[in-house]
Amino acid sequence: MSPFEQLEKKIQSKQARTGIVGLGYVGLPLAVEFAHAGFSVTGIDIDPEKVAAIHRGESYIQDVPTSVLAPLVRAGKITATADFAAVADLDTINICVPTPLRKTKDPDMSYIVSSCQEIAKHFHPGMLVILESTTYPGTTNELMLPMFEKPGLKVGEDFFLCFSPERVDPGNATYQTKNIPKVVGGITPACTQLGAAFYGQALETVIPVSSTRVAEMVKLLENTFRMINIGLVNEMAMLCDRMGINVWEVIDAAATKPFGFMPFYPGPGLGGHCIPIDPFYLSWKTKQAGIEARFIELAGYINGNMPHFVVDKIQNALNDHAKALKDSRVHVLGAAYKREIDDVRESPALDIIHLLDKRGAKVTYSDPYVPQLRADGVIPAMSSMDPETASAEADCVVIVTDHRNFDYPRILESAKLIVDTRNALKGYQSEKIVRL
Numbered sequence: 129m130s131p132f133e134q135l136e137k138k139i140q141s142k143q144a145r146t147g148i149v150g151l152g153y154v155g156l157p158l159a160v161e162f163a164h165a166g167f168s169v170t171g172i173d174i175d176p177e178k179v180a181a182i183h184r185g186e187s188y189i190q191d192v193p194t195s196v197l198a199p200l201v202r203a204g205k206i207t208a209t210a211d212f213a214a215v216a217d218l219d220t221i222n223i224c225v226p227t228p229l230r231k232t233k234d235p236d237m238s239y240i241v242s243s244c245q246e247i248a249k250h251f252h253p254g255m256l257v258i259l260e261s262t263t264y265p266g267t268t269n270e271l272m273l274p275m276f277e278k279p280g281l282k283v284g285e286d287f288f289l290c291f292s293p294e295r296v297d298p299g300n301a302t303y304q305t306k307n308i309p310k311v312v313g314g315i316t317p318a319c320t321q322l323g324a325a326f327y328g329q330a331l332e333t334v335i336p337v338s339s340t341r342v343a344e345m346v347k348l349l350e351n352t353f354r355m356i357n358i359g360l361v362n363e364m365a366m367l368c369d370r371m372g373i374n375v376w377e378v379i380d381a382a383a384t385k386p387f388g389f390m391p392f393y394p395g396p397g398l399g400g401h402c403i404p405i406d407p408f409y410l411s412w413k414t415k416q417a418g419i420e421a422r423f424i425e426l427a428g429y430i431n432g433n434m435p436h437f438v439v440d441k442i443q444n445a446l447n448d449h450a451k452a453l454k455d456s457r458v459h460v461l462g463a464a465y466k467r468e469i470d471d472v473r474e475s476p477a478l479d480i481i482h483l484l485d486k487r488g489a490k491v492t493y494s495d496p497y498v499p500q501l502r503a504d505g506v507i508p509a510m511s512s513m514d515p516e517t518a519s520a521e522a523d524c525v526v527i528v529t530d531h532r533n534f535d536y537p538r539i540l541e542s543a544k545l546i547v548d549t550r551n552a553l554k555g556y557q558s559e560k561i562v563r564l
């Protein structure tokens with residue numbers, strides 16, 4: 129039997145020993161789905177805390193309840209280790225490690241490279257390796273393939289290599305790993321076939337595509353689409369502001385168009401570890417090809433300018449109340465990058481706090497999901513304050529993240545002035561409110 133046939137048989141019989149490198153918000157839910165499907169799963173992570181937590185059957189990922197993880201660990205369906213030597217006993221490996229940007233906005237491939245270097249040490253014929261981390265088109269072919277293909281180890285014959293974009297949306301109760309359609313593309317048709325068969329054993333819908341580059345590009349199109357459309361409405365907000373038009377009313381009315389339109393909403397800037405980051409993996413690669421991704425650069429500029437636009441709005445609002453921004457008390461509602469989560473990565477709230485601080489305001493914040501903000505050289509260490517009390521004491525309140533559990537009527541009542549960057553006070557009329 130050929131390596132292809134052997135692996136295909138192991139996948140069909142669910143005997144394929146499955147490895148997941150990177151046990152974060154992508155890797156751990158994936159491990160659970162394959163364990164539930166009947167595979168034996170070995171999680172590999174360099175963070176001993178994560179490995180220890182899994183050994184205890186304790187989940188640290190919002191979308192994986194401990195009540196789901198613990199029985200799988202107890203039954204031995206999921207084990208975890210920090211030792212890549214485990215690769216020698218595995219048939220398949222999914223790589224789900226971070227792909228951040230460096231300060232220079234260049235891709236930071238170090239997590240992918242170090243994982244592949246470790247895997248390559250224990251790599252053996254008959255393995256299927258699938259990269260899930262968001263990256264530039266060409267990564268799988270140009271960076272990973274040379275690390276695995278050796279004399280006597282030919283891709284598509286002796287081992288199999290695919291790319292499959294992760295589409296996990298943390299906290300999304302409707303769409304979770306099992307029911308989000310899974311795109312997968314291989315270096316060769318045989319690779320794609322095995323990748324599709326593998327995911328088909330655990331996930332509801334598999335979308336095979338013709339190559340790893342197509343699969344890599346699918347993800348970048350998805351998230352660049354969002355980033356550019358958010359940039360569009362942020363520019364509309366600035367235009368409407370200048371023309372005295374309520375952009376929120378415009379968008380709500382435009383959204384009544386039953387076809388050919390998709391509402392996006394202006395805000396204080398673009399946060400998170402996907403949308404502000406992923407498009408720059410694409411523009412970095414296109415620059416290498418001598419093509420400039422102008423839409424991405426322009427949207428990045430507009431989105432990056434929103435914190436300044438918001439701080440100018442605060443300064444002007446105070447000015448209209450005969451107050452200088454300097455020495456005024458400004459209270460920021462919301463530090464997370466979007467509502468109902470605790471993640472502050474790339475959060476525009478941090479930029480706004482920094483800019484306010486730089487212009488001499490006395491800044492405080494409240495966020496029920498973010499009790500502390502660490503000093504990071506951009507902002508001082510801060511602790512979340514009681515929203516109503518702090519809003520009453522502030523000269524200006526600014527709504528940056530519209531968590532649902534803020535008591536907006538109480539805050540509106542106690543505040544002297546509110547700049548609302550999220551239309552959280554939609555439907556409220558008051559002289560105190562200044563909308564984006």
Ligand code: SAJ
Binds near residue numbers: 294298350354
């Ligand atoms: N934002 C706006 N206006 C909008 C939408 C978002 O200003 O109309 C801001 C948010 O406040 C946030 C940033 O953009 O600061 C990103 O928000 P997001 O809603 O895109 O949420 P993310 O970063 O969690 O994006 C993830 C992505 N999921 C994956 O990459 C698998 C994205 O593709 C999803 O579409 C998105 O979740 C989602 O829809 O929840």
